[in-house]
Amino acid sequence: MDEHAHGETGSHDGQADGVVAVTAHGRQHEGHAEHTASGTAHAHDHGDHGGHGGAGDHAGHAGHAGHGGHAGHGGHGDHAAMFRDKFWLSLVLAVPVVAASHMVGDLLGYHVPSWADWIAPVLGTVVYLYGGWPFLSGAVSELRGRQPGMMTLVALAITVAFVASGLTTLGVGGLDLDFWWELALLVVIMLLGHWLEMRALGQASGALAALAELLPDVAELVGDDGEVRSIPLAELRAGDVVLVRSGGRVPADGGIVDGSAELDESMVTGESRAVRRAPGDRVVAGTVATDSAIRVRITAVGEDTTLAGIQRLVADAQNSRSRAQALADRAAAWLFWFALGAGVITFAVWMAVGTATTAVERTVTVLVIACPHALGLAIPLVIAISTAVSAKAGILVKDRLALERMRTVDAVLFDKTGTLTKGRPTVTDVAAVDGADESLVLALGAAAERDSEHPLAKAIVATATARGAVPTATDFRSLTGRGVRATVDGSEIAVGGPALLREFGVEPPEALARHTDTWAGRGAAVLHVLRDGAVLGALALADEIRPESRQAVDQLHAEGIRVVMITGDARNVAEAVAADLGVDEVFAEVLPADKDSAVAELQRRGHRVAMVGDGVNDAPALARADVGIAIGAGTDVAIESAGVVLASDDPRGVLAARRLSTASYRKMWQNLTWATGYNVLSVPLAAGVLAPIGFVLPPAAGAVAMSLSTVVVALNAQLLRRVDLRQPRG
Known part of the structure; x- marks a missing residue:
């Protein structure tokens, strides 16, 4: 040497400056599970995760019988199927209940025979117990956890309707509260809303399932005698040599020992173009050899692979809480008491000025329409979708708060070596x-x-x-x-x-x-x-200098962001690079231990700073910055200190992260505003404040309105998928 x-x-x-340039494709050490797992020493456990798409125990959903307590994100698909099955069977049962209603018969001009009077009570009871079970059991879970929310409201509404209708059918108390058909429709509509919600969440949380599906089921192991045989992926070990045929996926992380190929790494880095990899180059599990076969010596398998680390980052991001989520949780919790209070007042007022039938009907409508369903879905669905979108673009969000802050950044500090340059x-x-x-x-x-x-x-x-x-x-x-x-x-x-x-x-x-x-x-x-x-x-x-760096600097300038470069290199070297790129300010000849001082200096001037780096000596600066961004999947310590990780080594990913931050924050607040405003306006209508002028909202109509509110929130969140995070080509 x-x-x-x-x-x-x-x-x-x-x-x-001693930076070891390590890109997503060329790590200089093996067994890198920890740094891709954002510093966590274990795979994230979703087993206790009750809520939507990883939002935690937000009010109204913490105890869903059909939502909460599911093990992992794969549970959304199971719950969607459960709600779907209950919806269709309840709908079939609800049809004769509605048809046997004297009110519906009078409305449509047909006579309901006396022998049919027991159809509605019998089938209505089945609908209440079968279709309403997720809400009833969910209410029990919420009450046990002392967090009454949406499920409690729904259970209370359908139980009041069931009890009132049952007493009327049995002739107890002289009541005339025949709500069987409205009860059946209410349960059906609520099941439909939950089915659509679970399906949307399942699609949003599908990022994890999609990542898992990137791995092949078997690997082609090359023996010492040169013979190739197929083995299950679980039997693959570090040091094995595998054959990856043209069009095949790399089964685990490793280095090419023979052959070269164009590899499609878009599923890991977000980079749309295939990249030429030759002997000595690192390859990542899940990537595709597009044009020829290669032989790869495995360096990391299972939980130690880059793909497994990305899965943990996505899962952690979907489970991390945001300021907007905390606000939604508090709003949903208060809304329960608001709805309950409104229901009590409604019942008391209508008992005083009207009949018991009207009082119960108005109360049921208030309880149904005030369900914080849309509010409970407002933030979790945005989090789930934005995390899925970002993962596809190669932006791995470790800390939701860091992503929220990214939209407010007005200065980006780039480490030079390995970030703006190739290192x-x-x-x-x-x-x-x-x-x-x-x-x-x-x-x-x-x-x-x-x-x-x-x-x-x-x-x-x-x-x-x-x-x-x-x-x-x-x-x-x-x-x-x-x-x-x-x-x-x-x-x-x-x-x-x-x-x-x-x-x-x-x-x-x-x-x-x-x-x-x-x-x-x-x-x-x-x-x-x-x-x-x-x-x-x-x-x-x-x-x-990376060819993408000029575009990154130009685009940041176009958005009014100050671009600063920091390096341990001599000033003439730093200033030459800065002049070439059009950087606004340079910190040169900076010792590794002093990089965080540059961040502090910019913050003292009033800037909100994003620090972009990839080396061990960038870690203190990444931690001090308002947003720390590790580029190129960096090193262990850089990943641990960063809030956002760019899987590729393209600095334009900073712009994509900022676009995602702005778009997801906007969607969160749009959903919060809509969901809260809907409840504030709809509860008085449900209580009957317009009854003096002849407008009365039936319970079933209240359920439709509530479900439509949820649909609006879900559709608005889905628009995040249209946000363009792709990096323009120069």
Whole structure:
């Protein structure tokens, strides 16, 4: 190893701050479950999760018999099926109940025979017990938890209607409260609303199921004898070599050992274009080899894979609470007491001014229409859908509060190395002395450097190989602190920096020196190529700026956001990159331990700061920022400190996160406003304040209105799926 072979040139651009550039595709360590799992040491347990799409125990849904207590997000599909079955059977039973109603018969002009008088009580009781069971058992759960909410209101409404109708049928108390047909329709409508709700939540929470489905059922294991056999995914172990055929999915994280292919990584990174992967490159479980077969040595399986970590991040995000959710919870809890109080007042007033029948009917209507169903759904559905949308776009939300704050950010602080740049050197310029050819300078330099392990040497070899053939070199020698020597086609070729020139006692020609001075002025590392002791030319190497970085900076400026860059590199290097990108401000020569001070400085000026970084030394700054964003799936500590993780290494993801923040926050408040406003306006109508002018709202109509309110909230949340988070191509 010749780590110091290049001496003064060794600390090339991007190395001063010690950042280890680790992208989503090129992690430099194995077994990375922890950092992809956002610092959690265990897979998230959903078993106690009662609510919608991971919103926690919000009022009104904490104890759903059909909602709460389900194990994991897969439960939404089961509950949707349960509500669907109960809805259809209850609807079939409700038809004869309605048809046997004397009121309906009189309305439609037909006579109900006396023998049919028991149809409504018998079938109505079945509907109440069978169709109403989720609400009755849910009410018990809510009352046991001392959190009465929506299920308690629904159970109270249908129970009052059932008891009143039953007493009337039995002739007890001289009541005339025949609500059987309204009771049946009320249960049917409530079941329909819950079925649609569960189906919507199941679709929204399908992000986890979709991620799980990315993995194949079996892997093709390559044995020591070269034979390929299929094994269940559970039997795969780290160190195994598997064959991934064209069109097949990578079964677990690993590195390519043979073959190359265009890999579709969109399901993990949100990047729509396939990416070429070759031997030595890392590949991620769930990605697809689109054009040819590859052999992959497995480095992580099961819960240790990137995909499993992303699943945990999505689950944690769907279960994390937001300020808007806390507000909705409090509103739903208060709404129960508001509805109960309104029901009591309604009953008392109508008993005083009307009949017992009217009093019970009005009370039932108030209890039904005041159900905080839409309010209970307002935030959880937005959270579930936004998390699913963001996961598809490669934005992994670890902290919902961080995502909410993202919309208020007015300054974005980018770490330079590995974030705005690729974090590895590349040849940016080649110059030759008069009479020499630039391609020859590059080829000879690469030939001499081929056996070197230095990052600059690897960059030279990679560039030369991409442009053409590289001659064979012999007698390679590493000159510690100066450069390298080798024999190429009978000539001695030396490559190095200023120390090498001093050793040979040569100076570059003036024309070449003008080039190298310009390169050095913008922070590039300069290496000279000598043939038989004479300067043949020079190479400039610098940390390559990501092509997406310019678009990211331009788009942030278009949204009125200040863009700041921070780096441990020399000021001339930092300012050259900043000038190229159009960055507003630069913090240069910053020690790793002082990066969070730059964040604090921007905050003291009144900015709300998002810090974007990928390295261990970015962690304090990520934690101090209003929003910490780890890019390229970063490192363990960066993930743990960040609130938002970008699965790809594209800095334009910051814009996508901001768009998502703005859109989801807007949907939350639209839903809250609608759901709360609906209840405030509808309860007085249900209580009969317009009865003096002839307007009376029947209980069944109240149930329809309540269900329509829920539908409006659900449809509004679904519009989040239309938010364009895709990154424009430059």
